[in-house]
Amino acid sequence: MPKRAAAALVAGAMVTVLTACGSGGGGGSADKGAGHKLVVGFSQVGAESGWRTANTKSVQESAKKAGIELKFSDAQQKQENQIKAIRSFIQQKVDVIAFSPVVESGWDTVLKEAKDARIPVILTDRAVDSKDDSLYVSFLGSDFVEEGKKAGDWLVKEYQGKSDEVNIVELQGTTGSAPANDRKAGFGDVIKAEAKFKVVASQTGDFTRAKGKEVMQAFLKAQPKIDVLYAHNDDMALGAIQAIEEAGKKPGSDIRIISVDGVKDAFTAMSQGKINVDVECNPLLGDQLMDLVKKVKAGEQVPKRIKTEEGVFTQDQAAAALPTRQY
Amino acid sequence: MTTASTTARAKALTRYRLFWPAVVLAVLLLANLAFTSDFFAVHIKDGHLYGSTVDILHFGAPLILVSLGMTLVIATGGIDLSVGSTVAIAGALACLHISEAADPASPGTVFGAIGIALGTAVLLGVANGVLVARLGVQPIIATLILMVAGRGVAQLITDGQIITVTSEPYKLIGGGYWLAMPFAILLSGLVALLTALLTRSTALGLLLESVGGNPVASRLVGIRAMRLVGLVYVFSALCAAVAGLMVSSNVSAADGNNAGLWIELDAILAVVIGGTSLNGGRFSIGGTVLGALIIQTLSTTVYTIGIPPETTLVFKAFVVITVCLIQSPNFRAEVARRGAGRRSVDRPRPATTTNREVGA
Numbered sequence: 001m002p003k004r005a006a007a008a009l010v011a012g013a014m015v016t017v018l019t020a021c022g023s024g025g026g027g028g029s030a031d032k033g034a035g036h037k038l039v040v041g042f043s044q045v046g047a048e049s050g051w052r053t054a055n056t057k058s059v060q061e062s063a064k065k066a067g068i069e070l071k072f073s074d075a076q077q078k079q080e081n082q083i084k085a086i087r088s089f090i091q092q093k094v095d096v097i098a099f100s101p102v103v104e105s106g107w108d109t110v111l112k113e114a115k116d117a118r119i120p121v122i123l124t125d126r127a128v129d130s131k132d133d134s135l136y137v138s139f140l141g142s143d144f145v146e147e148g149k150k151a152g153d154w155l156v157k158e159y160q161g162k163s164d165e166v167n168i169v170e171l172q173g174t175t176g177s178a179p180a181n182d183r184k185a186g187f188g189d190v191i192k193a194e195a196k197f198k199v200v201a202s203q204t205g206d207f208t209r210a211k212g213k214e215v216m217q218a219f220l221k222a223q224p225k226i227d228v229l230y231a232h233n234d235d236m237a238l239g240a241i242q243a244i245e246e247a248g249k250k251p252g253s254d255i256r257i258i259s260v261d262g263v264k265d266a267f268t269a270m271s272q273g274k275i276n277v278d279v280e281c282n283p284l285l286g287d288q289l290m291d292l293v294k295k296v297k298a299g300e301q302v303p304k305r306i307k308t309e310e311g312v313f314t315q316d317q318a319a320a321a322l323p324t325r326q327y
Numbered sequence: 328m329t330t331a332s333t334t335a336r337a338k339a340l341t342r343y344r345l346f347w348p349a350v351v352l353a354v355l356l357l358a359n360l361a362f363t364s365d366f367f368a369v370h371i372k373d374g375h376l377y378g379s380t381v382d383i384l385h386f387g388a389p390l391i392l393v394s395l396g397m398t399l400v401i402a403t404g405g406i407d408l409s410v411g412s413t414v415a416i417a418g419a420l421a422c423l424h425i426s427e428a429a430d431p432a433s434p435g436t437v438f439g440a441i442g443i444a445l446g447t448a449v450l451l452g453v454a455n456g457v458l459v460a461r462l463g464v465q466p467i468i469a470t471l472i473l474m475v476a477g478r479g480v481a482q483l484i485t486d487g488q489i490i491t492v493t494s495e496p497y498k499l500i501g502g503g504y505w506l507a508m509p510f511a512i513l514l515s516g517l518v519a520l521l522t523a524l525l526t527r528s529t530a531l532g533l534l535l536e537s538v539g540g541n542p543v544a545s546r547l548v549g550i551r552a553m554r555l556v557g558l559v560y561v562f563s564a565l566c567a568a569v570a571g572l573m574v575s576s577n578v579s580a581a582d583g584n585n586a587g588l589w590i591e592l593d594a595i596l597a598v599v600i601g602g603t604s605l606n607g608g609r610f611s612i613g614g615t616v617l618g619a620l621i622i623q624t625l626s627t628t629v630y631t632i633g634i635p636p637e638t639t640l641v642f643k644a645f646v647v648i649t650v651c652l653i654q655s656p657n658f659r660a661e662v663a664r665r666g667a668g669r670r671s672v673d674r675p676r677p678a679t680t681t682n683r684e685v686g687a
Contacts, residue, residue, distance in 0.1 A: 047487050175636045203629070204636035208585040209489070209578040214386050218630030221379045222363050235489065239578050242502070248372045265491055 041089030054327030055283035062286025148186020212239030234266035387623030389570035396563030404607025405466035412477025414587025417568035418575030452564030456557030481583035501576030539607025
């Protein structure tokens, strides 16, 4: 058996290496002749979700709109691909490098190379874990704690002036992931101010519909009274809605639902009154990124941390936004 | 009735193969009762059965199916790691077909979707079977290929997105009700029953165990091992595909990234808990069903008694270790010996052979 396991590991590693091939750097040579067109090298994590795809599209379209030449590279979830891509951006002498780090650590060397080549680096969507914060000029992305707080704020306002106990169940994201930890913390911070809010059950739904449904079904049976569901993402909320309906209750009125993300399917559910409020986690940061690139290149001082513009959607707003929702 | 005959009966009962898995399942269910007083309550809601035990069967249905296929594969001494990917591919293909159809709710569309999914599953199973049986590739490697690549195929089919479908007939498979029962439970039960009949009322089960126990001897007595082994991989893929239809139908969506993720490990665990030997040559359909139900009950228990997500895995590991230890004759003998020793009934025990359960 150990022999078999070892063989399995080797085969697994081989497959990984094979799939890692075929994703080079940005490609093409930097043509910086006519009119000093800005060139940005952008290294994306991959295309693992609809959210990410919308993020990529947004960056590409905004670059075109802003008249910036974009060198795009897909890292297929691998750090070594991203490092390769950044090195090739440095060789091509792009004006600005932007990237969404696959993982948090291990970036110091390659970022140092960029710094030595005097190319400013902007982080998007995800942060890096480095002691030396002079290695990048700014981090543009969502603030997950803030998203949790917004969810909590809505709840506090909704139950203002009522003194009855409010029983809340929470569907957490993947255990240990940054959005799950932060959305839980932000929400908890806001609601702990009032004693009437009680989180009676909190389990992970792994950010998926199937798990969201399964866990919610168990909650519905184990908890005698549930007033509010707080789901860390829309997929889990959509799964939970099915569970609530099968239990003969009305999602949105019998059990109020707070969700995070703001994807199209959730907006459809909101327009049917099944989700009460959705805190946006915006992938469309292209325009903000291109503004930032121009400012950085013009030598302006930019803040180290820029939060993406994110709203909170109520049912009416969601119904209005539904036809133009891109993801 | 004398005490002696009662103990003799109890001993005979504990020796029954499904006794210990059944005890574990019962203990887990009773543990829930301590936290939720109406845990076993089943009532009719909106014309269908509603209750925690129904949920366990309902969500356990896909795992039961996958585990059934896995049982026969393991009985031949193999293993099938690709079932999780097959679950994802089947769900993705079916949902894609339905979402692109002109009339998603027509039975024709749904049967088409099921046909595409099952047809593809047969191809995947044949691929595994050829690699293992004809080309002699180690099963763990042969199926690992599809496990890794298949997940990517599913993502390609769904384009990395979640495909949402609205089709009432399709919803029946995994999320619908028939005769007040969740259809998924009936379907899994039917497949389990057919498998049990097919393997135990015919010589098929014996042949499988023979091939798993000693492939060379089996070939020499004239069993067509190659065809048989190939066939179990096709069966396993078909079971996984039906499970994939169930999973996607239950939430009316296909998720190429997450559907059936790690289900192969749960299935192997269910098979082992059920008393099937990983070395091949011995299997138990009833044990596998019990094993799958134990795993699903464990998940439900975690949600019901509110174990924090950070400690869930440790809790599950603890239960699984306990289950495995209880089932080990060596461990039970050791515990019995120590218990007897403490009561100072110090008599030497003869060395017992533990491998007395050979074959069927």
